[in-house]
Amino acid sequence: MFMRTIGIMANAGKDAALHVAKAADEYLRARGVAVLLQHHVAEEIGDAGRGLSDSEVTDADAVLVMGGDGTILATSRECASKGTPMLPIHLGRFGFLTEVSPEDLNPALDALLSGNFTVDERMMLRCESLRGADEEDQASAFALNDVVIANGPLSRVLHLRMSVNGKYVTTYAADGIIIATPTGSTAYSLSAGGPLVHPSMQTILVTPICPHTLTARALLVPEDAEITIVVERDPQDMVRVTVDGQVGFPLLAGDEIKVRRSPYPARLLTVGGADFYDKLQSKLRWGERMVY
């Protein structure tokens, strides 16, 4: 993979992101690389004429993503179907997805240009929502972390009927359900009691949120499983599907949510940084002996 054009996506709300974006733009252009900027980035670094749509930026050979884990989640949905690899530059606190810190920007860009990188493919999910007799596809989205079906703040229990590959498995009486990728195992699923799963794996995790039966436990199914969730009872409370904690839509009773592996993985560039086990140590303190 030879990097002729590199896109820059940055969290609009963060000054630091724009500062780093400007530095990367200059560094790359000085080395003969065509740099594609989002409209808001171009504008903020005083070069509005170069602004492009997100779709144009993600046509680059690779994209630098400047922000936190949330920015990468959002960008991964843009890049997924094109297979554009992403190099995350983390701003603010270190996350499970973020890779390069701003002070390491130049060496990281050098590595990128000289081919000293590897590409981690991360499984994504595709979620479809179907409604009514025709069961036509009414909404769909890609997720790098998770698809969450959950109730609203009145805390009524949901009854979520789950089938795998068309076969009935169980009806969760719970606050909701998290359907996660291995990458998502260190996010919301972990809070709900799910296991840690190495991000190179191909599997789908199903973790109930506050199950009202004591027998529920996180379930891992094979990568080719199609999971169907039907919201069973007419809930008086609002039920929503949320993808990667960012985008979502409300559900009605009887709506059917289908989740399966996306044909498009996210492609993350790594240039010699911390691996998954390092991140367990730094983020979850696994390296310490915090004996009580």
Place this chain on the structure above:
Amino acid sequence: MFMRTIGIMANAGKDAALHVAKAADEYLRARGVAVLLQHHVAEEIGDAGRGLSDSEVTDADAVLVMGGDGTILATSRECASKGTPMLPIHLGRFGFLTEVSPEDLNPALDALLSGNFTVDERMMLRCESLRGADEEDQASAFALNDVVIANGPLSRVLHLRMSVNGKYVTTYAADGIIIATPTGSTAYSLSAGGPLVHPSMQTILVTPICPHTLTARALLVPEDAEITIVVERDPQDMVRVTVDGQVGFPLLAGDEIKVRRSPYPARLLTVGGADFYDKLQSKLRWGERMVY
């Protein structure tokens, strides 16, 4: 305690409740007891003129409560400050609070009239919400099960700063928090990973909902503890306090919730039915050897 007047509270939505209410009314009046009926009960059993307000009904020497656990929770808030004892008659599925099944109604009423009963006092909580500089009491409620502070369906993490008796303990990064009585330990707190607590005990359980730190665990504090929760960051999502899963109000960032033991316990009448350990067996299958 001699039963001269007995009130009847029934779940308005349930035909069975009204049927049993009518039978109890006749049985008690035939034995010289004055029976106080809620307006809707009096109306539905064709004796509208006898209808009384809830406040008048709970002035009786005891109240028969016909419905499920939800009906008892609602009635307990009415009865709490008066100390009126409640005899739950369960309709539908057997709950942790319900005591007498409809087919055992007459022997249960005989037991009540002849003094063959005991009174279980169940600790309740008092929850106050304070806002702004004056910190005037803006809303308050009693809870027999729990006070829940939780976020809405967009699933943003809350930061809940907790103090006990004015001393800072921790800031939960979580979907929410459950502050429960021992009676409430078999309800929502159990779903969130909390322990089972014998309902005769005097303690307050604090259980985080999907904590985003791995170190959180349910915490039990003494009965005289005052728990203060402050919603720390400006949440973009709706945050609510909900009492016994039934009544609630929205919170703003900076709002302060104070929870302490109510001066008024709920008083439940028992006439020889299942005790807590029996209910563990029947409701949670503790009696079975469900070995896998």
Place this chain on the structure above:
Amino acid sequence: MFMRTIGIMANAGKDAALHVAKAADEYLRARGVAVLLQHHVAEEIGDAGRGLSDSEVTDADAVLVMGGDGTILATSRECASKGTPMLPIHLGRFGFLTEVSPEDLNPALDALLSGNFTVDERMMLRCESLRGADEEDQASAFALNDVVIANGPLSRVLHLRMSVNGKYVTTYAADGIIIATPTGSTAYSLSAGGPLVHPSMQTILVTPICPHTLTARALLVPEDAEITIVVERDPQDMVRVTVDGQVGFPLLAGDEIKVRRSPYPARLLTVGGADFYDKLQSKLRWGERMVY
């Protein structure tokens, strides 16, 4: 796969197993199949002259295994390196591994002979124990469920240093550690808080037993991972490795245990019985709505 010879392995301690073994022997021989019997089975059905060693019996085209999950675990270690498929006939309570009940024996054998079966390959683990400077292989075993390193009854905490593919991950302060296959996810690992994993998957689960840090959680690593555990401190208590809860050996401080995927999967024959999701329902009551 055409079944010319079928072996029979049966739990020596169970009368029922021998009764079913005799019936299967007769049924198969009447259909022209050569039946290979373990010594003790041949003896107990009054045909001692036909008795063979376990190694000879598992040379058959398939082996009927009569007993509980324990009998299958033991037989799987015999069959693994030869790839002999096993048809479990369960006696006593229904297990996760057992497949055919005795009353369905004849139709199951018919299915077997007519080719109406499928072969489920189940990942196994290979465990090696190394000691001292030469690190020569001192003991090794195959596991269908799990490899457990645990302390003795004096309940001193162990310090278990874990590396994956030579890279240090963490040191568990715990009562022990369970390294399990997906098949083993419904056994001891489940008791220790691990997730349920579909048995067709290829992954290794690492679940600490009563971790003395709050941050530990079950970890799933890819199928090609080599896990190394070193017992760190000089334990005053006895530490043991146990394979499938059946065979084991004591460890000394400094001993190194290596666990990786076995090159030989267990091969289980299925003839139309319950699948994994059915077993979740019947064994773990996932089908019921045990709402409290």
Place this chain on the structure above:
Amino acid sequence: MFMRTIGIMANAGKDAALHVAKAADEYLRARGVAVLLQHHVAEEIGDAGRGLSDSEVTDADAVLVMGGDGTILATSRECASKGTPMLPIHLGRFGFLTEVSPEDLNPALDALLSGNFTVDERMMLRCESLRGADEEDQASAFALNDVVIANGPLSRVLHLRMSVNGKYVTTYAADGIIIATPTGSTAYSLSAGGPLVHPSMQTILVTPICPHTLTARALLVPEDAEITIVVERDPQDMVRVTVDGQVGFPLLAGDEIKVRRSPYPARLLTVGGADFYDKLQSKLRWGERMVY
């Protein structure tokens, strides 16, 4: 409480403990206090003639306990029936029980002599083991943390039949069971999934170790409960009762273990140090926002 005589108990294995013991001895005698030394302490500080038995030392008005949590657990069994208050001086890592660090020794002793202290009463347990037809008391012990019934290293499941106040509750199929005080809630019970309980509370926690049913959960019973555990099946593995992780004895099938609140609480002196909530922060990192 006026301190005329102060005893010193020190962990024999720790040089630091003896060094601090010597310093405390000199400081106290210079202030006119009679100091009672254990034989080994007297010997090691070169004043062997002053050596007394543990029983004589704990006759003092208060005892300084120098060591870690283990030393305090052991001393608490000596002091319990006499009600002697203990001031823990911690050596090595800070524990939940330890109170004063060596560098704060002198101010702590001043506080002690001037009456500037409080006495925390901590509930203890009394454990009796009964065997055979006569059910005579065969062994008994006091516990400040916990009574643990657990199996040996071969990891066979135990069946432990539990009654409370003579009433059958459940039969745990588990690796073992932990019966803990509130003080013990931060020790082994926490590893097994139990809640944190404020040490001033009066309750008994029952927490199964790796339960083989999914429905088990920690259970808290009132302070006046008598818990009876019977080891049900004839275990092929060694089963033991262990008290505070220190002393124990083997059990046979059919043996009955009775646990109830000890009539004697442990009495811990505090001189203005960290309280329970501070210790949650420092030991369990509750104060930090370890958000992932």
